[in-house]
Amino acid sequence: MNILEQYNYWVVVCLMMIGFFIVISHGNLVKKLMGLSVFQTSVFILYISMGKVSGGTAPILDQAYSVFSNPLPHVLILTAIVVGIATTALGLALVVRINEEYGTIEESEIQQKDDREC
Amino acid sequence: MLNHFPILQVIVPLLAAPICLLLQQRRLVWIFTTLVSAIALLISFQLLYQVQTQGTLIYELGGWQAPIGIEYRIDALSALLLVLVSAMSTVVLMGAHKSIEKEIPEDKQTFFYIAFLLCLAGSLGIIATGDAFNVFVFLEISSLSTYTLIALGKDRRALWASYQYLIMGTIGATFILIGIGLMYMMTGTLNMHDLSQRLPEVVQTKTVFTAFAFFIVGVCLKLALFPLHLWLPNAYAYAPSMVTAFLAATATKVAIYVLVRFTFTIFGVEFALSFLPLSELLMVLGLLGVFGASIVAILQTNVKRLFAYSSVAQIGYMIIGFSLGSQAGLKAALLHLFNHALMKGAIFMAIAGLVYRIGATNLEHFKGVGQRMPLTAAAIVVGGLSLIGVPLTVGFVSKWYLIVALLEQGLWPVVALVLMGSLLAVIYVWKLVEIAYFQTPSGELSPNGNEALSPQDALNPQDAFSQREAPWIILVPTWLLVVANIYFGIDTDFTVNVATQAVSSLFGESP
Amino acid sequence: MVILGFLVLTAISIALTKDLFASVMLTGIYSLLSASFFVVMDAVDVAFTEASVGAGISTILMLSTLTLTGRYENPARHNTTLGLVVVVITGALLIFGTSDMPSFGDLLAPVQQHVGPYYLNQSYEDIGVPNVVTSVLASYRGFDTFGETVVIFTAGIGVLGLLGFTANGNAQYENTVAPMYQHKILRIVSKVLIPPILLFALYVQFHGDYGPGGGFQAGVIFAAAIILYAMLFGVGSAKKVINQPLIQILSALGVLLYGSVGVVSLLNGKNFLDYSVLASDSVAGQHYGILLIELGVGITVTCVMIIIFFTFAGRIDKKHGVAQ
Numbered sequence A: 001m002n003i004l005e006q007y008n009y010w011v012v013v014c015l016m017m018i019g020f021f022i023v024i025s026h027g028n029l030v031k032k033l034m035g036l037s038v039f040q041t042s043v044f045i046l047y048i049s050m051g052k053v054s055g056g057t058a059p060i061l062d063q064a065y066s067v068f069s070n071p072l073p074h075v076l077i078l079t080a081i082v083v084g085i086a087t088t089a090l091g092l093a094l095v096v097r098i099n100e101e102y103g104t105i106e107e108s109e110i111q112q113k114d115d116r117e118c
Numbered sequence B: 001m002l003n004h005f006p007i008l009q010v011i012v013p014l015l016a017a018p019i020c021l022l023l024q025q026r027r028l029v030w031i032f033t034t035l036v037s038a039i040a041l042l043i044s045f046q047l048l049y050q051v052q053t054q055g056t057l058i059y060e061l062g063g064w065q066a067p068i069g070i071e072y073r074i075d076a077l078s079a080l081l082l083v084l085v086s087a088m089s090t091v092v093l094m095g096a097h098k099s100i101e102k103e104i105p106e107d108k109q110t111f112f113y114i115a116f117l118l119c120l121a122g123s124l125g126i127i128a129t130g131d132a133f134n135v136f137v138f139l140e141i142s143s144l145s146t147y148t149l150i151a152l153g154k155d156r157r158a159l160w161a162s163y164q165y166l167i168m169g170t171i172g173a174t175f176i177l178i179g180i181g182l183m184y185m186m187t188g189t190l191n192m193h194d195l196s197q198r199l200p201e202v203v204q205t206k207t208v209f210t211a212f213a214f215f216i217v218g219v220c221l222k223l224a225l226f227p228l229h230l231w232l233p234n235a236y237a238y239a240p241s242m243v244t245a246f247l248a249a250t251a252t253k254v255a256i257y258v259l260v261r262f263t264f265t266i267f268g269v270e271f272a273l274s275f276l277p278l279s280e281l282l283m284v285l286g287l288l289g290v291f292g293a294s295i296v297a298i299l300q301t302n303v304k305r306l307f308a309y310s311s312v313a314q315i316g317y318m319i320i321g322f323s324l325g326s327q328a329g330l331k332a333a334l335l336h337l338f339n340h341a342l343m344k345g346a347i348f349m350a351i352a353g354l355v356y357r358i359g360a361t362n363l364e365h366f367k368g369v370g371q372r373m374p375l376t377a378a379a380i381v382v383g384g385l386s387l388i389g390v391p392l393t394v395g396f397v398s399k400w401y402l403i404v405a406l407l408e409q410g411l412w413p414v415v416a417l418v419l420m421g422s423l424l425a426v427i428y429v430w431k432l433v434e435i436a437y438f439q440t441p442s443g444e445l446s447p448n449g450n451e452a453l454s455p456q457d458a459l460n461p462q463d464a465f466s467q468r469e470a471p472w473i474i475l476v477p478t479w480l481l482v483v484a485n486i487y488f489g490i491d492t493d494f495t496v497n498v499a500t501q502a503v504s505s506l507f508g509e510s511p
Numbered sequence C: 001m002v003i004l005g006f007l008v009l010t011a012i013s014i015a016l017t018k019d020l021f022a023s024v025m026l027t028g029i030y031s032l033l034s035a036s037f038f039v040v041m042d043a044v045d046v047a048f049t050e051a052s053v054g055a056g057i058s059t060i061l062m063l064s065t066l067t068l069t070g071r072y073e074n075p076a077r078h079n080t081t082l083g084l085v086v087v088v089i090t091g092a093l094l095i096f097g098t099s100d101m102p103s104f105g106d107l108l109a110p111v112q113q114h115v116g117p118y119y120l121n122q123s124y125e126d127i128g129v130p131n132v133v134t135s136v137l138a139s140y141r142g143f144d145t146f147g148e149t150v151v152i153f154t155a156g157i158g159v160l161g162l163l164g165f166t167a168n169g170n171a172q173y174e175n176t177v178a179p180m181y182q183h184k185i186l187r188i189v190s191k192v193l194i195p196p197i198l199l200f201a202l203y204v205q206f207h208g209d210y211g212p213g214g215g216f217q218a219g220v221i222f223a224a225a226i227i228l229y230a231m232l233f234g235v236g237s238a239k240k241v242i243n244q245p246l247i248q249i250l251s252a253l254g255v256l257l258y259g260s261v262g263v264v265s266l267l268n269g270k271n272f273l274d275y276s277v278l279a280s281d282s283v284a285g286q287h288y289g290i291l292l293i294e295l296g297v298g299i300t301v302t303c304v305m306i307i308i309f310f311t312f313a314g315r316i317d318k319k320h321g322v323a324q
Helices: A003-025 A029-051 A071-102 A107-117 B002-023 B026-054 B076-103 B106-128 B132-151 B157-187 B192-202 B206-223 B231-238 B241-267 B269-275 B278-299 B303-323 B327-358 B374-388 B394-408 B412-438 B455-459 B472-490 B493-509 C002-016 C020-040 C044-069 C080-098 C115-126 C132-140 C142-163 C184-207 C215-233 C235-241 C244-267 C282-323
Strands: B057-060 B071-074
Touching: A003 A029, A003 B157, A003 C002, A003 C080, A029 A071, A029 B157, A029 C002, A029 C020, A029 C044, A071 A107, A071 B132, A071 B157, A071 C044, A071 C115, A071 C132, A071 C142, A071 C282, A107 B157, B002 B026, B002 B057, B002 B071, B002 B106, B002 C142, B002 C244, B026 B057, B026 B076, B026 B106, B026 B493, B071 B076, B071 B106, B071 B192, B076 B106, B076 B241, B076 B327, B076 B472, B076 B493, B106 B132, B106 B241, B106 C142, B132 B157, B132 B241, B132 C142, B157 B192, B157 B206, B157 B231, B192 B206, B192 B241, B206 B241, B206 C080, B231 B241, B231 B303, B241 B269, B241 B303, B241 B327, B241 B493, B278 B303, B278 B412, B303 B327, B303 B394, B303 B412, B327 B374, B327 B394, B327 B472, B327 B493, B374 B394, B374 B412, B374 B472, B394 B412, B394 B472, B394 B493, C002 C020, C020 C044, C044 C215, C044 C282, C115 C132, C132 C142, C132 C282, C142 C244, C142 C282, C184 C215, C184 C282, C215 C235, C215 C282, C235 C282, C244 C282
Parallel strands: none
Antiparallel strands: B057 B071
16 A cells, blocks of 8 residues: 555545534634535545546547546535535525624624523 | 336425425415325325335436436335324424414515425435435435524524534534545445445445444434434424424434434444444443433423433434344334334424413423313323333333343343433423423413514413413324324334334345 | 645635635635646536635625624634544544545546446447536436435525515615725626626536536526626616516526426336436437426526525625614
């Protein structure tokens, strides 16, 4: 097993974890959503990487080429991107409503306000 | 036409959702939605019948054969779940109109029904499909619509609960996506059946191990297994009452289905539960869930939160059954899954009725409802007895099977713990009974409830708190579920047979 | 692999910066970078989508949200230790998992063996479309794409359900000045640009069979043109062009168009979404089917994107209205 061959995947793992860390550790609701989208985008990179064939080309059939990269991960990720933007849009709508009702978009302040109510 | 039923099951509610947007008229939308759900229920019964007579149904979407295209694959387990989900949605929708009119602003009610149908279709899609990636797509349909449904609650905390669920749910879904991706990487296929045949070759690799770990964590987030349950209580407590009833009866059940489907059909029991210490881990978490959540439930003052924690505890029982890895254990888990849906459905429907009259969910507002709304309160009591596991209710049946399964492996201490868990249920149910039946309402009850009352009721609050039952349109479906609780508690043929069939097909298929 | 390095840098700066506007921009850059990475990886369709969605639509939405909520985040963090522990464990598990992965770009990896080659070798015969991604997306896995269209529709319903109508409620804000009203040059330039953008969207819509593109990308571009118009000339005047209830109905019709193609197959005795029934020749049928469903996707995506943008913009108008 050549270590260098997995270099790509390692970087992708780092990217995923940075995104994941932003989601967990930041208290700002918009920032959390950004973290989520970084996390998801990195997973997309993982999928796309696995479909790549060295020396291949984009899977649009043409006489000039004979080696193509695998189209299936591309299709899956197209769907996943759409799911991602749908989630982000809904999340942002929620943030807007939360801001209207609570007057803040910081997790800790919202928690405080809720505790006072209980 | 009969051979198209697997796909009709999902696309009927799926296509009905956009049609709702064209209908506009609120009452019409409600009738239409309920009708669609009822049709889905009939289809699911037909499917169950077909599965029982013809065995597993396979439907190739787009006419492309399985690993190339997507296929639907319905066996006894999926058929049982399809019946459960569409039955619950139909019952909840029957009662939804009145409750929704009161709890959701007028201009948003249409969106409520659309989201409800999408949620239903998403759940049905997850259950019917035989393709791992398709699970993810439909999971997101049902999740996104669930976030919307929860956020429609009138308390502002509903928004916060929905946001938290969105974050947790998306992390869960992304984990599942990573798991599916790694599996695909090692096998080159996404079809579940195909996966189950190709995985054994590579099962020893670390990549498959990682895939499985990510998958388990992702699903456990979705099904609210004990330490990952944090999103659930608030989501249940602040969502509109009918949404709570629907979610409590279906959402976590679908997640458990996904867990069972992936571990048993794709990975196979041997790999899933014996190669890893997963079995022990899940059992400990299940027990912790039963105790932790039950104790927290006892401390709650909000009735919806109380039963939400109780749900987390009941999920613990299912996971214990699942973790045994034996046929009997899985059968107990499935029975409890079905039965718990009946109990929580009945309880939350009854609470929806109470909320409709009282307008609040704090325990103190429930003083004396036993006298004022005897039928509604009785429904909660029967549901509660079922939760405890009293004989003649469904709760008894599933606990019985669970204990038998545990004894089969000689796990005496666990049996004792399960019984102790039931005692905790006695405490929190009793707490409610005591307030409902043995305390008289304290003078004026209106303060917090006011904003929930409809304009006419608000004018003369006395009238609103006079001795009135919940409207019959909520009461009838509630009692349908209550009767189901007792019926399936006495006549166990149907549930046990289907569960047995489901289990044997799962064990037969696994490599 | 320089791109990957830049990606890491961008991600770290997103985590560190306190200025939310800057982080939005960085997230946009992150998307663009990953899009270019996708091009290197031969995934042109994905790159196209990621660029238009990640760097375009999602940036606009995040900026609109920030206009409503405020620019800076609270420096106080919590869960940092817990977060680190969780992240390190998850990351370690993933790294552990990579050690048995087939090496990168390997033609003999399982991924390249089973289903993938079938698509590459058979799709032209089955479907007759050179872009294999389109064949898989629209036909072999057409049901996933149907699900995806429904996901977008669900998001539209969710946003509408949460932020409500802005159709007629605030007529008094109709003439709210657009944020970029003063920029005359921008306005003239974009007036010239919008028609070609719309044309390009149509090209992308109908050319997806041969090159990268398809209903989803076209929908996003189409919506982007209208959003651009709204930003420069004011949401009010854009609303005069775009009728809100109509847009909602269209978004539903897009899903229904997709679904009804499937229902037609059902009525003809074939399985759901089997396009071969649409014409006497099965390959021609596939062609029609793909064209129709891509159109459905395009309509729904355009409408939902417009709905989402206008509901957000409606909130901004409302806020300014209250402030005045």
